[in-house]
Amino acid sequence: MSDNSTTTTGEIAAAVAQGRLPGRVWMYANYHCNIACAYCLTESGPKVARRALGPETMLEIGRQAKDLGFTDLGVTGGETFLQPHMPDVLAQLADLLPTVALTNATLFSRRLLDRITPLAGRDIALQISLDRPDADVNDEMRAPDNFAKVVTAIPALVQRGIKVRIATTVESIEDAELDRLCALHRDLGVPDSEHIIRPIVRRGRAQMQGFGVDAAQSDLPAELTITADGAFWGPFGPTVNGGKLDTDLLITRTMLPLSVPARALLGLVENRPQGADSTLNIR
Numbered sequence: 001m002s003d004n005s006t007t008t009t010g011e012i013a014a015a016v017a018q019g020r021l022p023g024r025v026w027m028y029a030n031y032h033c034n035i036a037c038a039y040c041l042t043e044s045g046p047k048v049a050r051r052a053l054g055p056e057t058m059l060e061i062g063r064q065a066k067d068l069g070f071t072d073l074g075v076t077g078g079e080t081f082l083q084p085h086m087p088d089v090l091a092q093l094a095d096l097l098p099t100v101a102l103t104n105a106t107l108f109s110r111r112l113l114d115r116i117t118p119l120a121g122r123d124i125a126l127q128i129s130l131d132r133p134d135a136d137v138n139d140e141m142r143a144p145d146n147f148a149k150v151v152t153a154i155p156a157l158v159q160r161g162i163k164v165r166i167a168t169t170v171e172s173i174e175d176a177e178l179d180r181l182c183a184l185h186r187d188l189g190v191p192d193s194e195h196i197i198r199p200i201v202r203r204g205r206a207q208m209q210g211f212g213v214d215a216a217q218s219d220l221p222a223e224l225t226i227t228a229d230g231a232f233w234g235p236f237g238p239t240v241n242g243g244k245l246d247t248d249l250l251i252t253r254t255m256l257p258l259s260v261p262a263r264a265l266l267g268l269v270e271n272r273p274q275g276a277d278s279t280l281n282i283r
């Protein structure tokens with residue numbers, strides 16, 4: 001390792017250890033999806049370009065993230081499980097660092113469930129979207145039969161020993177409706193500690209549809225995020241609007257070596273005004 005890369009490794013590891021830089025590195029595995037939710041940040045759908053990271057690239061990002069001193073990995077999309085190699089890649093990433101992978105949980109056939117069974121017992125959680133306790137209301141923003149597929153998939157995953165986290169993305173939700181949603185996820189085998197509620201961010205399709213909260217850069221977590229198009233300030237950065245990639249939160253076109261975007265992100269974070277951390281609970 002050169003002196004320069006050794007310095008970068010030390011800088012990044014220290015910044016993560018001291019809490020100056022978030023420890024998670026995200027990867028956008030792909031941009032295409034089998035459904036097209038009304039608030040999707042990436043305007044994902046069945047017909048969009050895949051813009052995928054290949055399995056070797058994902059593993060290299062994971063290895064370099066670990067070497068640099070990052071502490072966690074995240075995998076998002078698009079629908080991640082449209083990538084046929086995803087079960088194997090996730091198992092290998094989880095062997096490097098604790099990992100969370102986002103999925104809409106609509107593709108979990110018996111065959112796919114069998115393929116992901118090796119994730120049981122590994123340090124990985126599948127984060128699944130479930131927004132409402134009633135099928136019709138939930139599916140309005142997502143897709144027909146989405147609710148039914150999700151409430152079938154979650155217990156099947158839990159029974160196999162795979163950790164599930166539920167993400168609820170809403171503009172607002174009444175207390176009584178939230179109580180019913182929480183009762184539902186507990187029934188499905190997911191504890192309160194694995195349920196997150198977050199606002200719709202007004203980017204991507206949400207912006208086109210007039211949904212969500214405006215979020216400035218300082219509102220968005222500065223988690224290094226790697227896509228096929230380069231590195232971004234957080235997983236809410238590489239959004240798509242009107243079919244075009246947003247580049248306002250692009251850090252570098254270089255994705256590897258990971259030290260290049262990591263160092264650039266650290267520079268931006270250190271120049272941020274004091275007290276400019278997120279207040280919107282966006283995660």
Ligand code: SF4
Binds near residue numbers: 037
């Ligand atoms: S929000 Fe997720 S599940 Fe919905 S269209 Fe976008 S990528 Fe697909």
